[in-house]
Amino acid sequence: MGTSHWRPGLDPRAERHTAEAPLTPATGARTGTTRGVVVVGGGIAGLTAATGLAERGVPVTVVEREDTLGGRVRSWDVELPGGRAGSMSRGFHAFFRQYYNLRSLLRRADPALERLRPVDDYPLRLADGPTDSFARIPRTPPLSIAAFVVQSPSFPMSALRRVDVGAALGLLDVRFPETYSEYDGVSAADVLDRLRFPEQARHLALEVFARSFFADPREFSGGELVAMFHTYFTGSAEGLLFDVPDAPYDEALWQPLAAHLRRLGVNIETGREVAALDERPDGVAVVLADGGVLEADAVVLATDRAPLQRLVAGAPWLGDEGWRSRVAGLRIAPPFAVWRLWLDRPPAAGAPPFLGTSRFGPLDNVSFVEQMEDGARAWAREVGGCLVELHAYAVSPSPDEGALRAELLAQLHRIHPELEGAQVLHDEWLVRDDCPLAGTDPWADRPGVTTPDPRVVLAGDGIRCEHPVALMERAATTGWLAANALLRDRGLVGHDVWTVPTRGRGQAAAHAARRLLTRR
Structure with a gap:
């Protein structure tokens, strides 16, 4: 296949953005x-x-x-009991298949991206409610949207009738960068209000996007939220699953x-x-x-x-x-907390390596590191335990560490009661407040x-x-x-970059999605 047909991923609509032509001595090159x-x-x-x-x-x-x-994606060594080496970081990161330019960087040292391994599912669980999954959702919009709504327990028919379908399908008709400015002054919470999505879907399938920026949806940019819908779901055929490093x-x-x-x-x-x-x-x-x-x-x-x-x-x-x-x-975005616990007991069989959570107090997700990293897996097998990581986003500016730890542990046991009473062999705790806040201020400023x-x-x-x-x-x-x-x-040639499509699927796709949704 010729280079003109090469794409950085599975989406044939991925866009290549060519670097500007270099200056010349006549046009001001230094x-x-x-x-x-x-x-x-x-x-x-x-x-x-x-x-x-x-x-x-x-x-x-x-x-x-x-x-x-x-x-903010660094790691460092820590010493575990017995002198064994362990590792700590600022928390779990998902390497989505849409991250074309990051993957281009990583390929400089790992051409086949062999250090990344796929995570098979991305479940999202609402307290006292359903659990959603993206594992069996088609990648390509609008089928991805319709299939998710049809399969999702967060979209009961009675609630779906109240959704502003026009506003929801308008997410298919975006254009960048103009869409960023169109949402100046509008928060992510405002966007969710306009959609009138079911409460379960709002807190589980949608608000999770805003909180991945460590931000309260009332202070987070609506334009950024719409861009995330487009990048991960409505505009890209890469799907919503991701990879993680093996170490x-x-x-x-x-x-x-x-x-x-x-x-x-x-x-x-x-x-x-x-x-x-x-x-x-x-x-x-x-x-x-x-x-x-x-x-x-x-x-x-x-x-x-x-x-x-x-x-x-x-x-x-x-x-x-x-x-x-x-x-x-x-x-700056509000502080977030990361807590790693080396436990002497494994989770129940079938526990997902990553679980997004909503309404479990301050707990926003749970990761089992031994299901991702080889070193953690070897340690867990040796002691018969697990290495679990808990995240809490947008915590108070001066959190009560003891109270926050106690609540996170209680919520972990609520999700994984089999871990209650497990001995904590080692733990690492950090709170940071250095992430940028994408607020509702004018995007162009x-x-x-x-x-x-x-x-x-x-x-x-x-x-x-x-x-x-x-x-x-x-x-x-x-x-x-x-x-x-x-x-x-x-006067030197730059590097091209790739992105998901900068335009939405438009009115034709919105019409197709509307037909699929209304059939339900």
């Missing part, structure tokens, strides 16, 4: 850029930008404040990628924090907290939101007043990849992107786009 680029942040966005630049011959230094790479993130993903980058000549500095940016007549100086200074032609800021705001505030030469004010006004200064570009999952991407895929996509902006400025 010449004499020999000191390279400093990438601030070694998460997905920063590693992607570094890859995109290094593969075109640009010297790159990556500076990461933590001791391991991966950003901790650092081992399976980031160490191999770091080795690839070093072979390209990239200098990776971990355990070093950036304190400030200084302007130079022909570039930027990156000042480190330990007193070191890195001179560069340009900088990629691929940091969390708070460090980005701090660095911009400390660089008055960067941007105009309006842009700087918009960066300063960006908000959010900072994008380029800044008022061509020497500085931004990347990350909190950076505005015109494409229908989110979470890890937005981090990777903006990383490629940040590299492209600097490459174009240097």
Whole structure:
């Protein structure tokens, strides 16, 4: 098959977005850029930008404040009883098949993506209610939508009659980036209210999307929610199932990628924090907290939101007043908690590796890590136990740790009563509040990849992107786009990116879905 017919996944409608043509000396290409680029942040966005630049011959230094790479998808070693090695992370992440640009990054070190393994089901359980599944749902809309509604216990016929079918099918007729702005000022909760979906479906099948951003649906962008419907369900033929790494993130993903980058000549500095940016007549100086200074032609800021705001505030030469004010006004999502428990007892046979939950108090999902990672599986077999991970999103700003732990454990036992009384052999607990909030503010006002200064570009999952991407895929996509902006400025060819279709299935698909739904 020729390269013109190649697609990054199973969806024949996946869209290729070609990088802009590079500048020439006549159109303003920068010449004499020999000191390279400093990438601030070694998460997905920063590693992607570094890859995109290094593969075109640009010297790159990556500076990461933590001791391991991966950003919010990093992992680190912990010691278990008896001196055995274990691992902790900031929590479970689903590697959906729609994550074309993230998968492109991972293929640099793992061409066949052999370190990812499929999870067969993605059940969603409502307390005192039904459990939904996406395992047997057709991938292609509108059949996927109709089949889900027909099969789902969350859509009883009596409740389905109250649904605003017109508004629901309007989700098939979206276009990006325009749809983002059309929902300015509208929250995810507002969108769910307009749809008039059954209460069970609202809390189980829909609200789960909003909470994957660690956000309360009343404060989360309605445009982002609609984009997620489109990306994962109504606009993509990849389905809603996903893969997970077969080992901790650092081992399976980031160490191999770091080795690839070093072979390209990239200098990776971990355990070093950036304190400030200084302007130079022909570039930027990156000042480190330990007193070191890195001179560069340009900088990629691929940091969390708070460090980005701090660095911009400390660089008055960067941007105009309006842009700087918009960066300063960006908000952080509420805190989230992750609790890993090494137990001496296994769950009941058939327990899913991942379960999304709704109305189980603060508990948002349950993962059994030994069903995903080989090392955890070996430990569980040795002790006859399990490694369970509990998530609580959008917790209070200053949570009572003891009370929150007690409630999470009670809800775990409610779902898995067979684990009540199990001995906790080891546990790891963390609470973080560093995720960006995609709020109801105007989409166009959010900072994008380029800044008022061509020497500085931004990347990350909190950076505005015109494409229908989110979470890890937005981090990777903006990383490629940040590299492209600097490459174009240097007269170098950039990297194409792929997305799910940027237009919905339109009126024809909506009409077909309406016919299928009304037959029920």
